[in-house]
Amino acid sequence: MIDIKSISVDYGSTRVLEGFDLEVDAGELVSLLGPSGSGKTTALRAIGGFLHPSQGQLIIGGKDVSSLPPEKRSIGIVFQSYALFPHMSVFENVEYALRIRGVGRSSRRKTAESLIDLVRLGGQGEKKPSRLSGGQQQRVALARALAMEPQVLLLDEPLSNLDANLRKDVGEEIRRLQLDRGLTALMVTHDRQEAFGMSDRIAVLSGGRIEQLGSPADIYRNPCSSFIAEFVGQANLIPATVRSVNSSTVDIECFCGRLPIPRGPYDYTSGSTVQMLIRPEALKPNPPDGHARLATRVAESFYYGSTSHLEIEMHGQNLQMTASGAHRIAAGDQLTVGFDPEEIALIPNCDRSGPTHAD
């Protein structure tokens, strides 16, 4: 549905987006995830038509829209600040696109009312946006964008202005709506939880280019760089040396001995140095047989109810560990932890500009 072909954007002599390539299928929600300054907002503005790429092509629904102004692109946008029209009621905001298009009054009213009901704001249509809560304003912005029946929906940090405890609910609601209506959507966010919970695929951006593109699970389990490993979650990165490469596993040697690790999607050469990624939740206290075993000392312990966060120490190295809250572990305890090598990934020791993909 959306086909972005090597779009580059320059501000003066600074290249803020470099050869941006991305295809989004119909009915799919893809997130652009990255820290501030990674180029994600630039990408969104370029797709929306608010700035002109120095090169590249944008095809939406099979039509080249690269040279079209924003109003001709049929892209609905939910802005980060919502950008609701303050002098219009909720109803007038939602029907705006239809009024511009010259749709008749009664048909406009019907569409706008059904959308206001859809976002659960029935009965609030006559209010001015300033009288609504942040979450309600966000839903008005969504209804307003949907009214134009856009081919593509762009979501700019849709949850960032909401209270922390509202984010998950609103995020899931948007995702449900997107799936129900089969909307094609592109979301920009710096929040990994938001990206993971709502997306079919995630493109992680860094320094104006896509560093990795994949399903949330791919990116969490097999990040292609230590930057991504740490950006998308807590990570223990441990240097290791490749001893041999087999059909489905890679034998590595690290401080905990020699281990067979699943090969994952990347290529390795024996003798090279790689990083081993152990997520905090992969470390388990009192491991069963067959797991790698490590004797550690608990340096710090934080209890969060369902989980505990531990900082454990071994061979002078500190590791992050998430344990079930059911375990009672205190700072200073001796603890044997282990992990299933199947849950461990290797990160190719590539420089950030060119990770080597096996596919």
Added chain:
Amino acid sequence: MLPLTIIFIIGFLLPMLTVLRFSFDQFDLGTGLQIPAWSLDQIGIVLSSPLYRSLVLRTLSMAAVTTVIAALLSYPLAHLINRGPRVLRGLLLAVVLTPMMVSVVVKTFGWTVLLNSNGLLQSFVSDLGIPVQLLYSPTGVVIGLVHTYMPFMAMSLIASYATADPRLEDAARSLGSTPLGAFFRITLPQTYPGLVAGAVLTFVTSMSALVTPQLLGGGKVSTIVTSIYDQAMTSQNWPLASALGIVLMVLTALILSIQVVFRRVN
């Protein structure tokens, strides 16, 4: 507290109360003497004579035209200053605000040079074949009024334009509006409070201007204020001048109340 209040009352209200009192006096045209009285003769003259009625109309229409032109010029200016390239901002602000720093007499003589029959602008207009006389005509007076009083409109609109979020224009564009459509439907309504405030100030000040209509009108374009001046200074007819002054004050109060009403509605 009390002495200060008394000073304010005397300082601000006494001159106006004096005018109010004078407007009830009578004037003997034969002897040129002011006769203290409580009569409505002077107000009656102003309200009933066709001469003064057309004077009031001319004053109001010149102020209105000045206000409309000032608004039409101020919108593009406010847009450029708020949305245009950074380098333009300081320059444009300086250009608009200079008239406020320069004496109205100086500015008006500048216009006299440009507008007279040999002047640059008059020659240009005549060369285009437009049969209009600029100096000593309402056109010239309006040009001078716009130059002098537009800063009120401009400042007011620049400030209210600045509060209009440019992202709302982006939103309108994404929903199908052209740039011009987005301006008229989204940005313009948000500047209405500034427009009303600027219009009231521009209207009231240009309606009360003396120097500009006197110098650029050359005695051929009389307004309420030039008549007050003539009656008081030339004819020494203070009662009639005072009656005209009362009419001007009532008009001013009416215009100012527009803004109060507008603020209540919003």
